[in-house]
Amino acid sequence: MNLFHKLHDKLFLKQWNVGVIKGDIAEMIRSKKFNYEVKWLHLSDKKQFFADPFIVHANKDGSLLILVEDFTDGDGYGKISVIERRPDNAYDISIALDTKDHLSYPQVFEHEGRIFVIPESASAHKVDCYEFDPATKKISFVQNLADFPLVDATMLKYHGKYWLFGTLPKPEDLTSLVIYHADNLFGPYKPHSRNTVKYSISGTRPAGAFFEVDGNLYRPAQNCSEYYGKTIVINKVEKLDEHEYSESFFMEIRPEKLQDYNFCVHTLNAKNGFIIIDGLKRHFMPAYKLGSFIRKLST
Template identity: 35%
Template sequence: MSMVKRPKSDFWTVGVVPERIDLLSPERLLELRDRIVWMPEAGDWRYYADPFALRDGDALHVFVENFDYRTKRADLQRLTLNLSDGAWSAPRPVLQTPFHLSYPFVFEHEGQVWMVPESSQAEEVALYRAVDGAERWERWERVCALLPGVRAVDASLVRHDGMWWMFYAVIGPDKRDQRELHVAHAESLQGPWTPHRTNPVRSAHDGARPAGTPFVGADGLVTLPVQDSRNGYGGATRWVRFSRLTPEAVEVQALPATFTGDLAHRDFASGLHTMSACGDVTLIDVKRIDRSRHRQWLDWKRRARRWFGKR
């Protein structure tokens, strides 16, 4: 009698690396491993991932995906790191919707705070704006859809040479989101946005799906962290550099360096799939794999709740 295959569950943890993203290399990340400040664990059968941050003095506000295996859905939360003493605040809710959310890409523009979360289940790339109030960044309003009707994931934005650029992947058959990089451009943040006429601009399992903050290097070229999926989803991160980025043509090359989880954490050595920039620190997430059969029990209970809920 064949044994039932043990389920494979990914668990992520978030760390703050004391180095600018453009100065990082795999060797530098390993050198800094013991200086990384790790976020508290999310709890039983939950995890935090996809970190992006805003800084206010010694307060580093880190926005994360809060995933729960009991529902197989995530919302967005914020934890604040006091950079002077390394203490973390309790998590606070940021955004909750009827559909799954992740990848809370936050940024500042024209004196306001914006967010483009991953919301592919809603079939759109949507722009949100923080609403002023007593609590900073506790309330968000949906402004518009930047790419309506598109099942895009991990949209990452940058303003360069007077234009806005968006890098994203698209959900599709045969793990399309792990092997195709797409680009869109606009003259203003709220659009209209135009998908590039040469999409996908890169097709390769070794680096396509966006994995963090695009940045402009000393050479004036845009560099984008992307997932290296050759060893499975979230297995590693590398960078691609755009030697040409115009509405007419895109030329992009993968850089050879690869960032892996073992460089940053001894116990979460199975993957690294986010590198986001916030001034003189870089945020990462790294992965461990759990093969406990308790996951099967959680999956059964979730299906039972869904089934009985439809009765």
């Protein structure tokens, strides 16, 4: 964006929201088409947003248990909340984790019958592993995985090893993909010998968990070449070991055909016949945005 468009963009309040799709991600891959009806959660407050959704449980009737970044403009940091979505698209929400540092992207990773969560905490310069308790709907700390910042850390178990993908912190958070690997979920993690394994503003920053279709591994990633989180690129993993990593462009998911929250789309996950995304709506609120800017200057 040029300077005018950047300044104009600051007059909008950005609101992400979660959309639920009844659909098979394998069929999406086989057809290379993303053409679904999206049911967006109801958000009554323009200053609140839900982003980075991951599915914990999905029942065939449409009741879902979802972890999200829960952020309210003015709070200054995000929390991880659990959404209990009912078949009629109504939902209950409660805070599952609040560390007082910014949290987002709560990747869900199932391992040996336990549900682990690896939220992004790059601002705290670490990667921590937590466990989700379905009975209490709370998240508790388990172990530190790394003492370095990793943006949108995404765990993968592949060929007997544990792989931790993410991008470097700002100003390289949109462009520089790095990988760490370990023989055990809890480490120690070693850097990939080819780090940085990918450098591009298109299709690099993680946009959801890996998934497998017909024996092929796919990695969702953000395309930020037009705007932050504008579209999702689905990459096909061609090679992954301790010495090599390669992936190729497979398809792109654009937001324009979505209803309502259709300015950007930057997370995609799936489970048990449901696909979940987040979409961005911009609200033109120049007076509110100017007031927020003045308040920040005075603090």
